[in-house]
Amino acid sequence: xxxxxxxxxxxxxxxxxxxxxxxxxxxxxxxxxxxxxxxxxxxxxxxxxxxxxxxxxxxxxxxxxxxxxxxxxxxxxxxxxxxxxxxxxxxxxxxxxxxxxxxxxxxxxxxxxxxxxxxxxxxxxxxxxxxxxxxxxxxxxxxxxxxxxxxxxxxxxxxxxxxxxxxxxxxxxxxxxxxxxxxxxxxxxxxxxxxxxxxxxxxxxxxxxxxxxxxxxxxxxxxxxxxxxxxxxxxxxxxxxxxxxxxxxxxxxxxxxxxxxxxxxxxxxxxxxxxxxxxxxxxxxxxxxxxxxxxxxxxxxxxxxxxxxxxxxxxxxxxxxxxxxxxxxxxxxxxxxxxxxxxxxxxxxxxxxxxxxxxxxxxxxxxxxxxxxxxxxxxxxxxxxxxxxxxxxxxxxxxxxxxxxxxxxxxxxxxxxxxxxxxxxxxxxxxxxxxxxxxxxxxxxxxxxxxxxxxxxxxxxxxxxxxxxxxxxxxxxxxxxxxxxxxxxxxxxxxxxxxxxxxxx
Amino acid sequence: xxxxxxxxxxxxxxxxxxxxxxxxxxxxxxxxxxxxxxxxxxxxxxxxxxxxxxxxxxxxxxxxxxxxxxxxxxxxxxxxxxxxxxxxxxxxxxxxxxxxxxxxxxxxxxxxxxxxxxxxxxxxxxxxxxxxxxxxxxxxxxxxxxxxxxxxxxxxxxxxxxxxxxxxxxxxxxxxxxxxxxxxxxxxxxxxxxxxxxxxxxxxxxxxxxxxxxxxxxxxxxxxxxxxxxxxxxxxxxxxxxxxxxxxxxxxxxxxxxxxxxxxxxxxxxxxxx
Numbered sequence: 001x002x003x004x005x006x007x008x009x010x011x012x013x014x015x016x017x018x019x020x021x022x023x024x025x026x027x028x029x030x031x032x033x034x035x036x037x038x039x040x041x042x043x044x045x046x047x048x049x050x051x052x053x054x055x056x057x058x059x060x061x062x063x064x065x066x067x068x069x070x071x072x073x074x075x076x077x078x079x080x081x082x083x084x085x086x087x088x089x090x091x092x093x094x095x096x097x098x099x100x101x102x103x104x105x106x107x108x109x110x111x112x113x114x115x116x117x118x119x120x121x122x123x124x125x126x127x128x129x130x131x132x133x134x135x136x137x138x139x140x141x142x143x144x145x146x147x148x149x150x151x152x153x154x155x156x157x158x159x160x161x162x163x164x165x166x167x168x169x170x171x172x173x174x175x176x177x178x179x180x181x182x183x184x185x186x187x188x189x190x191x192x193x194x195x196x197x198x199x200x201x202x203x204x205x206x207x208x209x210x211x212x213x214x215x216x217x218x219x220x221x222x223x224x225x226x227x228x229x230x231x232x233x234x235x236x237x238x239x240x241x242x243x244x245x246x247x248x249x250x251x252x253x254x255x256x257x258x259x260x261x262x263x264x265x266x267x268x269x270x271x272x273x274x275x276x277x278x279x280x281x282x283x284x285x286x287x288x289x290x291x292x293x294x295x296x297x298x299x300x301x302x303x304x305x306x307x308x309x310x311x312x313x314x315x316x317x318x319x320x321x322x323x324x325x326x327x328x329x330x331x332x333x334x335x336x337x338x339x340x341x342x343x344x345x346x347x348x349x350x351x352x353x354x355x356x357x358x359x360x361x362x363x364x365x366x367x368x369x370x371x372x373x374x375x376x377x378x379x380x381x382x383x384x385x386x387x388x389x390x391x392x393x394x395x396x397x398x399x400x401x402x403x404x405x406x407x408x409x410x411x412x413x414x415x416x417x418x419x420x421x422x423x424x425x426x427x428x429x430x431x432x433x434x435x436x437x438x439x440x441x442x443x444x445x446x447x448x449x450x451x452x453x454x455x456x457x458x459x460x461x462x463x464x465x466x467x468x469x470x471x472x473x474x475x476x477x478x479x480x481x482x483x484x485x486x487x488x489x490x491x492x493x494x495x496x497x498x499x500x501x502x503x504x505x
Numbered sequence: 506x507x508x509x510x511x512x513x514x515x516x517x518x519x520x521x522x523x524x525x526x527x528x529x530x531x532x533x534x535x536x537x538x539x540x541x542x543x544x545x546x547x548x549x550x551x552x553x554x555x556x557x558x559x560x561x562x563x564x565x566x567x568x569x570x571x572x573x574x575x576x577x578x579x580x581x582x583x584x585x586x587x588x589x590x591x592x593x594x595x596x597x598x599x600x601x602x603x604x605x606x607x608x609x610x611x612x613x614x615x616x617x618x619x620x621x622x623x624x625x626x627x628x629x630x631x632x633x634x635x636x637x638x639x640x641x642x643x644x645x646x647x648x649x650x651x652x653x654x655x656x657x658x659x660x661x662x663x664x665x666x667x668x669x670x671x672x673x674x675x676x677x678x679x680x681x682x683x684x685x686x687x688x689x690x691x692x693x694x695x696x697x698x699x700x701x702x703x704x705x706x707x708x709x710x711x712x713x714x715x716x717x718x719x720x721x722x723x724x725x726x727x728x729x730x731x732x733x734x735x736x737x738x739x740x741x742x743x744x745x746x747x748x749x750x751x752x753x754x755x756x757x758x759x760x761x762x763x764x765x766x767x768x769x770x771x772x773x774x775x776x777x778x779x
Contacts, residue, residue, distance in 0.1 A: 056677075076676040076677050077678075082677055087668050087669070087670065088668070089668045089669075089671045090674075091671065091674075091675075091693070094692075102688075168678065169677075172679070
């Protein structure tokens with residue numbers, strides 16, 4: 001056993017279903033006693049990862065180490081971890097006592113004894129009824145349901161059933177407790193209560209918790225460490241404070257809490273330009289680099305006209321209980337501001353932002369790049385199995401296409417680019433989204449929308465699992481079925497091989 | 506108001522149409538007279554249990570008793586076999602992935618929609634082809650084939666109602682797959698298994714076609730006996746009224762048990778523990 005406090009380590013874990021990667025090269029270690037949360041939208045691979053730790057799914061590749069030992073091939077009943085399921089999965093034909101005692105009755109415990117010859121030997125035995133009794137009562141006490149032993153589980157409320165499910169798992173004293181959206185089926189008030197209780201339970205028991213949720217607030221309140229996931233990939237690992245204050249990319253910033261996200265450019269040393277103004281910041285990036293900027297609504301200071309850095313018109317005001325939420329138009333950009341101060345709507349006001357509160361992130365997408373595109377016999381470029389019209393002459397400077405479809409250069413040399421492998425690049429602004437699935441060249445589903453002040457950045461994923469990242473002014477909804485179209489002149493092509501290999505003789 | 510009376514009247518009319526023949530049969534099983542005659546009933550004469558007595562003590566008495574025994578034996582044994590096979594089949598179907606499950610379900614329903622005569626004929630051809638003598642075993646196989654789809658059909662919904670993760674929960678708590686099956690899955694679907702068994706018993710009890718095709722001719726069951734005497738003598742012997750009444754009553758009792766077990770969870774013992 002390795003001398004470290006890593007209780008579990010996942011190394012290069014991949015999981016494939018029918019050729020689709022559900023979990024992509026997942027690397028993580030969890031320290032003993034830690035409360036780790038996998039956070040992400042549905043379908044991000046968080047539950048699949050949890051199920052691989054529990055043993056219900058086997059990773060396609062990679063290893064899972066528990067206390068330094070490989071457990072990736074062990075069946076679930078041989079792993080010292082227990083799971084709390086989303087829909088509880090209680091055994092409805094048993095009462096509360098039998099549900100909780102189920103694992104204990106199956107368990108074999110090692111004990112040593114000294115035989116007649118004075119030799120110390122090891123044997124396995126089962127728990128006695130008294131021991132089981134004591135453990136069940138203790139577990140019921142921990143979940144605050146004493147005296148419920150002989151109740152029928154079907155007569156219990158959702159919250160009570162979830163507590164029984166937790167008791168049934170922790171009574172086995174697992175090394176890691178896995179919780180798969182355990183509060184998802186409860187109402188808001190109950191959920192808040194259970195969050196507090198689970199946190200207290202974690203502290204008291206000292207068991208490592210791995211928790212799966214899509215609720216960012218739940219993750220922020222409960223966890224020591226949050227693992228933000230998207231499309232089977234880890235986006236960021238960090239403490240709740242890190243994740244909130246220093247999101248690594250626009251997705252994390254948008255998913256956790258409310259935020260203003262803008263496309264920006266570095267215009268000087270610690271100087272960034274967005275919403276048509278220059279702001280002093282603290283992050284260092286290369287001059288002229290395109291970046292994303294995130295500012296939390298509560299970090300923007302609202303003041304009277306000309307008092308702040310930038311003026312704008314307040315166009316909406318919503319009372320949110322503790323604070324007001326304003327929307328200000330600065331030029332064409334929307335700025336969301338949260339403050340307790342009262343301002344009049346439809347008037348000019350100003351904002352100022354502390355340099356520390358301007359968080360700058362590397363741009364995730366600057367261009368759509370398709371490195372496995374190819375040219376078909378009609379001189380179209382094939383992306384995501386669909387032919388896009390393109391300007392093939394850009395591959396050979398000063399050339400034109402003859403009647404037969406060959407590219408001919410100034411010297412009369414003919415090129416045949418059929419089946420040529422190319423890299424196709426399309427700028428985010430040059431892709432048109434069309435409402436009708438049939439009208440574009442390739443259709444897909446909108447899988448992500450991030451608002452960037454004056455435009456949306458959306459991602460359209462095709463059936464072939466190819467992504468088109470698009471900047472658009474129009475509002476779309478997630479899961480909309482759309483199609484995309486590209487101006488043939490706006491597709492940039494680069495040959496993978498030397499151009500001379502395509503000379504036609 | 507008129508609508509309501511009309512609606513209710515319609516239901517009663519339907520029920521009357523469905524049950525009048527059976528009620529008539531039960532009433533006349535207590536009338537000792539060769540013909541069905543209302544004057545006889547009104548006169549009040551000969552109303553007694555003699556038809557029942559004659560059924561068991563008359564010239565066919567021994568055959569009837571034997572037929573009763575045989576029918577029960579075939580019904581219980583074949584129902585037991587098809588319940589065991591059907592339970593595992595249903596569990597296997599349920600856990601074999603969405604696409605395969607659908608295919609199995611459709612495949613499993615074909616014998617239900619298939620006219621029974623086709624099942625019976627094809628079984629006969631199979632037995633002749635393989636060269637097996639018609640005996641108790643062939644009859645049993647026939648009845649198992651007849652009842653298995655119904656057993657599967659009554660268990661599958663119970664599996665679908667179950668929490669998806671329940672099997673995984675059992676494994677997670679340390680149960681090996683075999684333990685998870687016997688301790689968790691089977692008890693969870695017990696009501697379905699029970700009603701499947703009872704359904705199999707009733708189907709087997711009154712089956713004629715498959716029995717007639719797959720039995721050894723010396724083996725008499727109730728259905729083959731009834732068919733035999735009616736076709737042989739032309740007129741329906743009055744004792745059959747008593748016999749069929751008994752079958753109706755037995756079926757009724759079984760039906761009540763089915764409704765009772767599928768509506769409610771089985772009673773649990775509320776034991777005391779140390």
